[in-house]
Amino acid sequence: MTTRIPAAVRQSGAALRTFLVLTVIVGIAYPLAMTAIAQAAFRGNAGGSLVQGHGGATVGSVLIGQSFTDTNGQPLPQYFQSRPSAAGNGYDPLASGASNLSPTNPKLIEEVRQRRASDAQLNGAPTGLVPPDALLASGSGLDPHISPAYAALQVDRVARSRHLAPARVRAVVADHTQGRVLGFLGEPRVNVLELNLALDHLVR
Amino acid sequence: MSDTTAGLLQTAVLIAALAVCYRPLGTYMARVYTSTRHLRAERGMYRLMGVDPDADQRWPVYARSLLAFSAVSVLGLYALQRLQPHLPLSLGFPGVAPPQAWNTAASFVTNTNWQSYSGESTMGHVTQMAGLAVQNFASAAVGMAVAIAVVRGLVRSRTDRLGNFWVDLVRGTLRILLPLSVAATILLVALGVVQNFSSGTAVRTLAGHAQMITGGPVASQEAIKELGTNGGGFYNANSAHPFENPTAVSNLLEIFLLLLIPVALTRTFGLMVKDRRQGYAILAAMWVLWAMILGGVWAMETFHPGTAYQLAGASLEGKETRFGVPASSLFATSTTGTSTGAVNSFHSSFTALGGGLLIFNMGLGEVAPGGVGSGLYGILVLATITVFVAGLMVGRTPEYLGKKVTAREIKLVSLYILTMPVVVLALAGVAITLRTARASILNPGPHGLSEVLYAFMSGTNNNGSAFAGLNANTDFYNSALGVAMLAGRFLPILFVLALAGSLARQQPVPATLGTLPTHRPLFVGMLVGVIIIVAGLTFFPALALGPMAEGL
Numbered sequence: 001m002t003t004r005i006p007a008a009v010r011q012s013g014a015a016l017r018t019f020l021v022l023t024v025i026v027g028i029a030y031p032l033a034m035t036a037i038a039q040a041a042f043r044g045n046a047g048g049s050l051v052q053g054h055g056g057a058t059v060g061s062v063l064i065g066q067s068f069t070d071t072n073g074q075p076l077p078q079y080f081q082s083r084p085s086a087a088g089n090g091y092d093p094l095a096s097g098a099s100n101l102s103p104t105n106p107k108l109i110e111e112v113r114q115r116r117a118s119d120a121q122l123n124g125a126p127t128g129l130v131p132p133d134a135l136l137a138s139g140s141g142l143d144p145h146i147s148p149a150y151a152a153l154q155v156d157r158v159a160r161s162r163h164l165a166p167a168r169v170r171a172v173v174a175d176h177t178q179g180r181v182l183g184f185l186g187e188p189r190v191n192v193l194e195l196n197l198a199l200d201h202l203v204r
Numbered sequence: 205m206s207d208t209t210a211g212l213l214q215t216a217v218l219i220a221a222l223a224v225c226y227r228p229l230g231t232y233m234a235r236v237y238t239s240t241r242h243l244r245a246e247r248g249m250y251r252l253m254g255v256d257p258d259a260d261q262r263w264p265v266y267a268r269s270l271l272a273f274s275a276v277s278v279l280g281l282y283a284l285q286r287l288q289p290h291l292p293l294s295l296g297f298p299g300v301a302p303p304q305a306w307n308t309a310a311s312f313v314t315n316t317n318w319q320s321y322s323g324e325s326t327m328g329h330v331t332q333m334a335g336l337a338v339q340n341f342a343s344a345a346v347g348m349a350v351a352i353a354v355v356r357g358l359v360r361s362r363t364d365r366l367g368n369f370w371v372d373l374v375r376g377t378l379r380i381l382l383p384l385s386v387a388a389t390i391l392l393v394a395l396g397v398v399q400n401f402s403s404g405t406a407v408r409t410l411a412g413h414a415q416m417i418t419g420g421p422v423a424s425q426e427a428i429k430e431l432g433t434n435g436g437g438f439y440n441a442n443s444a445h446p447f448e449n450p451t452a453v454s455n456l457l458e459i460f461l462l463l464l465i466p467v468a469l470t471r472t473f474g475l476m477v478k479d480r481r482q483g484y485a486i487l488a489a490m491w492v493l494w495a496m497i498l499g500g501v502w503a504m505e506t507f508h509p510g511t512a513y514q515l516a517g518a519s520l521e522g523k524e525t526r527f528g529v530p531a532s533s534l535f536a537t538s539t540t541g542t543s544t545g546a547v548n549s550f551h552s553s554f555t556a557l558g559g560g561l562l563i564f565n566m567g568l569g570e571v572a573p574g575g576v577g578s579g580l581y582g583i584l585v586l587a588t589i590t591v592f593v594a595g596l597m598v599g600r601t602p603e604y605l606g607k608k609v610t611a612r613e614i615k616l617v618s619l620y621i622l623t624m625p626v627v628v629l630a631l632a633g634v635a636i637t638l639r640t641a642r643a644s645i646l647n648p649g650p651h652g653l654s655e656v657l658y659a660f661m662s663g664t665n666n667n668g669s670a671f672a673g674l675n676a677n678t679d680f681y682n683s684a685l686g687v688a689m690l691a692g693r694f695l696p697i698l699f700v701l702a703l704a705g706s707l708a709r710q711q712p713v714p715a716t717l718g719t720l721p722t723h724r725p726l727f728v729g730m731l732v733g734v735i736i737i738v739a740g741l742t743f744f745p746a747l748a749l750g751p752m753a754e755g756l
Contacts, residue, residue, distance in 0.1 A: 096441035187525060
């Protein structure tokens with residue numbers, strides 16, 4: 001006796017089996033194989049580009065920005081400051097993201113004003129010198145970089161706070177300023193964590 | 205080097221890289237879909253799947269197979285999210301709540317990848333890789349399958365057969381997406397993207413704060429996220445997150461990946477219709493649209509109108525230092541033009557008119573150059589309308605590639621073109637009238653309308669990017685956008701497969717002196733004009749009330 005299976009049932013069966021076969025191949029085998037290759041060939045990158053401090057403890061990732069503030073959120077003058085961040089309470093990798101404020105939103109306009117004033121005061125510089133990246137939050141809230149202009153603005157303050165000659169701090173900044181990749185890709189930038197680590201090293 | 209020169213060079217390198225891959229990849233894909241030989245691995249898969257790979261399907265059977273597979277995928281992905289706490293590597297996250305799980309399942313199966321969730325605080329590693337990423341492959345392969353079926357409809361004559369959905373699905377995944385993803389993953393890891401199964405490394409930062417450095421199989425997902433024009437980020441910040449997109453080089457690679465297949469498919473099309481010039485013409489129309497939008501967005505972001513940016517001196521809110529304005533504009537234009545929806549900068553904080561252009565880019569119907577597969581079949585539908593309009597002007601029965609465009613074809617094409625705007629405008633209208641839905645809006649004034657319009661435009665066009673100030677994790681938006689994504693994906697697919705079935709039955713008519721050549725610049729110009737006019741007339745009122753009111 002032959003039983004005829006209705007077309008709809010046959011197709012659903014094929015659909016379910018296809019779903020399972022694809023899940024095994026591209027959902028399990030593919031990421032496992034890629035992880036094995038990545039861990040073997042690029043262990044540091046695949047692990048998150050972690051970086052150690054002077055005590056040998058891991059202090060973060062060179063790709064992920066940090067807040068250089070005290071527990072009250074006040075900027076620590078001896079450290080170069082990162083951009084404003086909308087990720088959680090600032091630089092929280094468990095809540096990456098942007099403010100999504102529009103350029104006409106009064107809230108953003110007010111934030112720009114306040115940041116300009118506080119940044120100028122912190123660095124003892126005229127308000128006109130504060131660059132845009134110091135005033136506007138990044139897309140990820142984890143931006144590890146600042147512009148060379150923002151780094152330059154902070155040199156004197158950091159030097160004073162560390163009792164170093166500004167020229168010495170400026171040299172460290174120059175060492176950590178990266179140009180455009182291949183001369184034309186992306187933007188010139190300074191990695192804040194690497195810069196601050198280098199300064200700590202200088203003191204010791 | 206000035207910003208502009210650097211940006212132009214970067215764009216030139218991108219176009220050159222795509223040009224180099226155009227021939228080999230387009231030719232390879234044509235071979236994949238026209239070959240009659242099955243690989244041994246594929247034969248094994250067909251046995252496990254219980255399908256006959258040599259059956260040639262009529263369009264309704266092709267469509268039913270596609271719908272059955274997609275329905276099972278929605279259910280499977282929904283179940284996986286709900287069962288998350290019982291899976292390994294769930295990072296302690298609970299099951300995803302039903303409305304959000306439904307929204308996410310619909311989102312990933314339709315190649316939209318709209319995300320009302322935040323990856324790092326909602327999805328465990330297994331849900332990401334064995335749930336979401338599987339649909340990144342499958343939904344992309346489904347899009348390509350439909351495009352190829354439509355091309356077969358144009359090529360074949362006096363038949364009711366369009367090919368075999370299961371074979372197209374498996375070949376697209378196994379022979380095209382998987383090998384390209386493997387290569388892309390390795391490149392991405394080499395550039396710094398993470399790839400591990402760590403549940404995170406807790407560190408004490410230099411200033412003494414606690415920080416959790418997250419982990420996960422990111423690179424393998426990132427590769428197919430761009431290549432399959434999916435766009436669903438592993439993390440909430442998507443390709444702005446340094447772990448998804450660490451450098452300006454990875455940024456350019458990701459833009460390249462998301463444009464690669466949609467662009468190369470025009471060569472596949474040209475080869476399959478045995479007239480490569482037809483593929484060039486379609487590609488030219490796509491590039492013209494892409495370049496126009498790019499120019500507009502880049503200019504707006506460079507001159508940065510808007511009070512906050514005039515005060516600050518640049519349009520950098522929501523943009524990363526390492527990318528800056530040119531690379532962010534390039535990414536934004538390419539992601540909204542390909543239905544990808546990945547972002548390396550946050551569109552809600554673009555200047556009003558720059559953001560408006562991104563909405564308009566999606567409103568074109570995702571054809572500049574469109575999603576994998578969906579871009580090709582989308583623009584073929586618009587090409588059909590174009591020959592129809594040209595036919596009306598001279599009073600001839602229009603034809604495209606030797607196939608007559610009769611009343612039946614025009615009805616199907618019209619239904620296809622009307623579906624998206626009707627869904628977008630109706631649901632956005634409903635959202636604006638509901639108090640609970642309005643409460644999700646972040647920014648005051650016209651920008652609030654833009655947020656809602658962007659959400660439904662993105663969902664219905666299966667893009668997935670957002671003006672992310674809108675709180676979309678509410679019952680209303682999770683349900684309504686779920687419906688918008690499914691309607692915006694599967695209704696047009698049904699219409700376009702019916703169109704393919706109808707074209708395949710026809711006997712081709714020989715070209716005469718009166719036939720409009722569809723490979724000349726004249727046709728490219730008309731096609732671009734039709735695309736802009738259709739989208740412009742449909743969305744001008746809404747755009748006038750949102751981005752234009754804000755920006756002018």
